[in-house]
Amino acid sequence: MTQGGSTVADPGPTLARERNRRGEGGKLAADILAGATELLEQTGSEESVTLRAVARKVGISAPSIYAHFPDRAAIVEAIVDSAFRDFNDAIATAIAGAGGPLGRLRAGCAAYLRFAADRPNRYQLLFERRDLVGEPGEASYAIRIESFNALVESLQECVDAGISGSDDPVRDATAIWAALHGYATLQLMLPDFSWPNAEAMLDRIVNGLGWIDHGADA
Amino acid sequence: MTQGGSTVADPGPTLARERNRRGEGGKLAADILAGATELLEQTGSEESVTLRAVARKVGISAPSIYAHFPDRAAIVEAIVDSAFRDFNDAIATAIAGAGGPLGRLRAGCAAYLRFAADRPNRYQLLFERRDLVGEPGEASYAIRIESFNALVESLQECVDAGISGSDDPVRDATAIWAALHGYATLQLMLPDFSWPNAEAMLDRIVNGLGWIDHGADA
DNA sequence: TGTACATCAGTGAACGCGCGTTCACTGATGTAC
DNA sequence: TGTACATCAGTGAACGCGCGTTCACTGATGTAC
Numbered sequence: 001m002t003q004g005g006s007t008v009a010d011p012g013p014t015l016a017r018e019r020n021r022r023g024e025g026g027k028l029a030a031d032i033l034a035g036a037t038e039l040l041e042q043t044g045s046e047e048s049v050t051l052r053a054v055a056r057k058v059g060i061s062a063p064s065i066y067a068h069f070p071d072r073a074a075i076v077e078a079i080v081d082s083a084f085r086d087f088n089d090a091i092a093t094a095i096a097g098a099g100g101p102l103g104r105l106r107a108g109c110a111a112y113l114r115f116a117a118d119r120p121n122r123y124q125l126l127f128e129r130r131d132l133v134g135e136p137g138e139a140s141y142a143i144r145i146e147s148f149n150a151l152v153e154s155l156q157e158c159v160d161a162g163i164s165g166s167d168d169p170v171r172d173a174t175a176i177w178a179a180l181h182g183y184a185t186l187q188l189m190l191p192d193f194s195w196p197n198a199e200a201m202l203d204r205i206v207n208g209l210g211w212i213d214h215g216a217d218a
Numbered sequence: 219m220t221q222g223g224s225t226v227a228d229p230g231p232t233l234a235r236e237r238n239r240r241g242e243g244g245k246l247a248a249d250i251l252a253g254a255t256e257l258l259e260q261t262g263s264e265e266s267v268t269l270r271a272v273a274r275k276v277g278i279s280a281p282s283i284y285a286h287f288p289d290r291a292a293i294v295e296a297i298v299d300s301a302f303r304d305f306n307d308a309i310a311t312a313i314a315g316a317g318g319p320l321g322r323l324r325a326g327c328a329a330y331l332r333f334a335a336d337r338p339n340r341y342q343l344l345f346e347r348r349d350l351v352g353e354p355g356e357a358s359y360a361i362r363i364e365s366f367n368a369l370v371e372s373l374q375e376c377v378d379a380g381i382s383g384s385d386d387p388v389r390d391a392t393a394i395w396a397a398l399h400g401y402a403t404l405q406l407m408l409p410d411f412s413w414p415n416a417e418a419m420l421d422r423i424v425n426g427l428g429w430i431d432h433g434a435d436a
Numbered sequence: 437t438g439t440a441c442a443t444c445a446g447t448g449a450a451c452g453c454g455c456g457t458t459c460a461c462t463g464a465t466g467t468a469c
Numbered sequence: 470t471g472t473a474c475a476t477c478a479g480t481g482a483a484c485g486c487g488c489g490t491t492c493a494c495t496g497a498t499g500t501a502c
Contacts, residue, residue, distance in 0.1 A: 022444055022498050044348075047265065051489060061447050063490080072489065127407045130262075136410050144408060171414045175401075175422040179393060182400030189345045190362060192354050196389045204393040208426040240465050240477055269456060279480050281457080290456065 017059035029068040031058050036075050044121040083122045084143045090115050091147045101157035106206055108154055113198045116184035148177055179205045235277035247286040249276050254293050262339040301340045302361045308333050309365045319379045323372035324424055331416045334402035366395055397423040
């Protein structure tokens with residue numbers, strides 16, 4: 001595990017970095033977070049985000065990290081938090097930029113899949129670490145369902161506009177979420193499978209799952 | 219990572235185990251695999267399956283493992299393989315035991331969700347290690363889409379019987395798979411979320427995704 | 437303008453840890469005669 | 470039935486590794502006077 005066949009490409013040490021001026025020591029915190037995120041994005045495994053690897057990447061010594069993060073766990077938590085903020089922002093922006101209830105719902109779902117496709121390793125991390133999730137009401141829980149809530153809202157809008165016949169938008173938004181998440185993560189696992197493209201999948205998911213009116217249920 | 223806040227419950231050393239008789243040394247291989255699987259199921263993390271931990275669990279010394287597995291990676295691969303066999307068997311059995319095309323499709327999907335709910339950590343492992351997947355045609359690839367193929371077959375049966383109006387069973391089976399996988403894994407991540415129960419979700423997924431005829435597509 | 441000094445940003449060496457793996461071995465079990 | 474011996478199933482000690490973390494430090498930067 002620490003030794004042996006671990007053949008992760010060594011990104012090599014990033015060379016000399018200028019020491020921050022006085023009062024600007026805080027900048028290093030941002031550099032550490034950025035370096036750690038980049039490391040994760042490259043290797044695809046959270047375990048490879050070690051204090052020493054991060055330090056090499058940023059161009060500092062490992063103990064310097066302790067001035068900015070209490071321990072390794074805090075760095076990982078910070079990466080995940082920042083990834084969730086990026087993720088939620090991307091989806092909120094897409095929704096805000098689209099027209100009409102249906103357009104907004106679809107734009108949100110499309111942005112979801114785009115984030116996962118563009119930053120696969122960061123997406124994977126979002127829903128990987130169960131131990132970082134707090135109880136409902138805590139911030140660490142809220143940040144994880146923020147985009148889901150936006151999805152529910154969009155679907156509700158559609159119902160209100162008479163476009164969707166969903167009798168339970170929360171349940172149906174959950175089903176849509178599940179399909180989006182499954183599609184995104186299975187693709188990472190089996191890249192050689194002949195996946196339908198995102199467009200086709202969105203048609204199925206958005207139209208099929210409690211979306212268009214389609215008569216009886218069972 | 220090796221030290222620090224790792225607070226995984228120590229299952230404690232399993233005590234003295236009888237040495238196998240001559241010619242029965244092979245039995246240990248099965249014990250090792252079982253111990254490793256149990257360890258994984260308990261801790262939920264593949265990293266905790268170390269040679270030493272497995273040895274403690276089984277009640278042998280760590281080097282004894284080398285008589286049966288060439289290295290640690292081989293153990294993990296064996297766990298995953300055996301988990302996939304269990305998984306595929308569970309689904310195949312459920313399908314075989316159900317009546318009618320629709321009954322078989324639904325039984326397969328229900329068995330999928332049941333496996334994930336009953337053995338969450340083992341299910342998670344199935345679609346976690348990307349590096350173990352070979353190219354299409356290889357056994358390590360085939361075992362990963364075996365149940366998907368059964369799903370396509372069931373859906374095709376439904377089309378043939380005039381029950382489903384799907385114009386592309388492979389694509390629609392993919393969407394169903396994605397929804398099942400997403401539902402299963404998101405539940406592990408956010409156990410406190412108010413998930414619709416499996417029954418309700420199956421209705422949505424099986425009926426909604428390219429299942430029941432529902433007019434235009436876009 | 438010059439200088440003593442406090443502070444800040446960061447370093448280098450060292451620690452103990454669990455790990456995968458190697459190696460020389462031990463002692464019970466079965467077999468040949 | 471007895472005994473020498475090969476074989477088999479496993480052991481215990483040791484290795485070098487990268488890790489998280491601690492600790493005493495250094496030297497550049499800014500400030501008080």
